[in-house]
Amino acid sequence: xxxxxxxxxxVLVVVPARALLLDIAGPIEVLRKANLEQSNVHFDVRYVGxxxxxxxxxxxxxxxxxxxxxxxxxxxxxxxxxxxxILLDTPASLEAEAQxxxxxxxxxxxxxxxxxxxxxxxxxxxxxxxxxxxxFDGRACTSHFGSVDELRELVPTARVFDNRLYVEDGNxxxxxxxxxxxxxxxxxxxxxxxxxxAVAVARFLVVYLRRSGSDPQWSPWLDGRNHIHPAIHxxxxxxxxxxxxxxxxxxxxxxxxxxxxxxxxxxxxxxxxSIPDYLNGLRIALAREILGxxxxxxxxxxxxxxxASARQLRRAWGRVHAMPPSSVRGPL
Numbered sequence: 001x002x003x004x005x006x007x008x009x010x011v012l013v014v015v016p017a018r019a020l021l022l023d024i025a026g027p028i029e030v031l032r033k034a035n036l037e038q039s040n041v042h043f044d045v046r047y048v049g050x051x052x053x054x055x056x057x058x059x060x061x062x063x064x065x066x067x068x069x070x071x072x073x074x075x076x077x078x079x080x081x082x083x084x085x086i087l088l089d090t091p092a093s094l095e096a097e098a099q100x101x102x103x104x105x106x107x108x109x110x111x112x113x114x115x116x117x118x119x120x121x122x123x124x125x126x127x128x129x130x131x132x133x134x135x136f137d138g139r140a141c142t143s144h145f146g147s148v149d150e151l152r153e154l155v156p157t158a159r160v161f162d163n164r165l166y167v168e169d170g171n172x173x174x175x176x177x178x179x180x181x182x183x184x185x186x187x188x189x190x191x192x193x194x195x196x197x198a199v200a201v202a203r204f205l206v207v208y209l210r211r212s213g214s215d216p217q218w219s220p221w222l223d224g225r226n227h228i229h230p231a232i233h234x235x236x237x238x239x240x241x242x243x244x245x246x247x248x249x250x251x252x253x254x255x256x257x258x259x260x261x262x263x264x265x266x267x268x269x270x271x272x273x274s275i276p277d278y279l280n281g282l283r284i285a286l287a288r289e290i291l292g293x294x295x296x297x298x299x300x301x302x303x304x305x306x307x308a309s310a311r312q313l314r315r316a317w318g319r320v321h322a323m324p325p326s327s328v329r330g331p332l
Contacts, residue, residue, distance in 0.1 A: 006042040009192070010076040014109075015049040015065050016083045016129070017101040021056040022178050023081035023123040027185035033201045034189045041193045043077075050102035050109075057084035068109040074117040077188075078110075082124030082144065082178075107133045121188070122174045123181035130174070131155040140169040144177035182207060195221045195285075196241040203233070220281035224271035231256040232270045235263070236278070243282035244306035249275065279306075280316045287313060291328050298325065 011031060013024055024047075031043040046066055053063045072078070110133035114120055122130045127143035130136055131154040140159040143151050152160045161167055166175040166184035175184040182205065190198035199221050225236060235252050252275065253260040267275050287305045290296060298310035307313040317325050 006039055008042050008044050010073045011043050011045045011079065012069070012072065012076060013045060013047045013079045013081065014068070014106055014126075014129075015047050015051075015054060015062060015081060016103065016106060016126075017051055017054050018083040018085075018087060019054055019056050019062060020082045020084045020124060020178065021058055021060065021062075023126065023181055024079075026179060026182040027079060027121075027123060029205065030182060030185040030189060030201055033204050034193055034197055037197050037200050038193060050105035055087060057087055059088040068105065069113075072113045072118060074115075075119075077119040077121060078114055080106075080110075080120070080122040080126030080129050082122075082126045082128075082147075103129065103132075110135060116171060119171045119173065119188070121184065123184070124175065124177050127151055127174045128154060130172075131158065136172060136174070139172050140167050141172065141174040142167045142176055143174060146177075190221070194241075196237065199225070199240055200237065220285040223281060224273055224278055227270040229266065229270040231258060231263075232267055235267070235275075236271070239279055240282060243279060243286050244304060246306065247279065281320070283307060283313075284317055284320055287317070287325065288328055291325055295329075301325075 013028065015024065028045055031045060035042055047062075047064070048068050049065045050068060052065050052067075053061060054065065056062050106129055110120075110130065114133070114135060120130060120135055122141070122143070124144045125147045127136070127141055128147060128151060130141075131151050134155075136151075136155045136158045138157050140161065141151070141155075142148065142161045142164045145162065148160050148162055151158070164176060165180045166173065166187065168187070173184055173188065175181050186198045186202055186207075189201060203225065221240060225233070227233075235256050238252070238255055239247065249260040249263065253263045256263050256266070258266070264275065267273075267278070271278060283305045287301050287307075290301050290304060294301075296304070298313065302308070302310045302313040305313065307316065314325065321327075
């Protein structure tokens, strides 16, 4: 692969009988838009399953589903969609016939082909298939509130969390009901491609970019973006793409095609904060990521995140977090 070619990531969407359509459409719309927003990473999506045709939760037939593959790449992402108990306007006899159809084949395939290197992503009740395959043994996970008790019974060694949008444990990702799959996929895009791409996709889908239940509820990558002013969004996009850069008000005004004074007024009016406060929020978020995944000293972290010194970083950090920067150091 040349330097100009994107990194390709195999994405296998496992489609069960009675598939809950939003479990598939929501997360894959995130990947579709991520492919359009940038050229460094391309998600190669395929729909696979034991059945070539299934009736979805809303009565729409999904056809052309490829067989479960015999070979899966080491860095593949496997997405397990959930299924629906009752289908839209479908006779009870057909519903009963489809109940659990193909589940055994999916479970056997998961056992044979999903290891530690692949990303397993369960949406809604798709976690039950992963649980039956032993892929959540000893892991933290979640599912739709209607399925968490069943998941606990299936996987007594798992740490099953209630009231979480999604849970990440190594290369095992699980989300709660239905639309939470969008939140989880935005999180994955942020990890794989970068926060700026995830922000752009979230804005296109008109959803909030959320963090996991164990992270702070405040999300600086989307904070101050609940507005529709295109010039301010352009400035915020540039800041989010490179928060460590030494941005001047004049250079940002050029991006917005306005005067520096007018930009400051517009930014406060539409984002609800000043440009320095917004930029410091992004820099603190970037510092948090570096601190959690490295052993760099504070001066180096400050330099990489655009702060003039470790003292300035600690001062800005203290305005947002009650605990010191050292509290987010991860085990390495």
